[in-house]
Amino acid sequence: METLEDYLAGIDTPSHHERLEEIFNWISEKFPNLKSEIKWNTPMFTDHGTFILGISTAKQHISVAPEEVTMIRFAEDIAQAGYSATNGMFRIKWKDQVNYELLEKMIAFNIEDKADYTNFWR
Template sequence: METLDEYLARIENPSHRERMREIFNWIKDKYPNLKPVIKWNQPMFTDHGTFIIGFSTSKKHAAVAPEQVAIAHAKDDIEKAGYDYTENIIRIPWERPVPYALLEKLIEFNIRDKADCKTFWRK
């Protein structure tokens, strides 16, 4: 699996597949400088070769993985929005709207915070 389309094709539930397509298209439209990649069978977006945000899906939710530092940065917003989260992921239940303002905050934080990062992950 090498492209977002290949990833999407593997999502069995059509409404889940379309939701992920909408999220990916939103990111590509809003952040055309980010490069979509598939690593470890998961869709991710990178900037100058460094990880910015990744996604995965399960039966009950889509998971957003922006790295622990970004989750800590947006913790209050995540809690106010009522999303379940861990140090590593934010769970977006399929029946809830996509929190685009929160995704924007996470992505923009990582782009700024990792502007000089020379590695894929933070060190």
């Protein structure tokens, strides 16, 4: 697996495939400077070689991983959106709406916060 298209091709449920493709396209259009990559079999978006956001799928949900620092900063927003969360990621159930405003804030925060960062992970 080398591209987002490769990842999407492995999703058997058409509605899941479409939903994830919609999210990937939204990120690519909203943040055209981000590079989409597959690392550790997970779709990721990076900026100047540093991790910004990872998105993957599970049977019941989409996993969104923006790193723990971002999870802490947006914990209240994640809870208000109705998403369950762990230290490093939150879950969007397939039946739930995607809170694009929250995604935009998290991605913008990571881009700004890691502007001078030279490592992949924080």
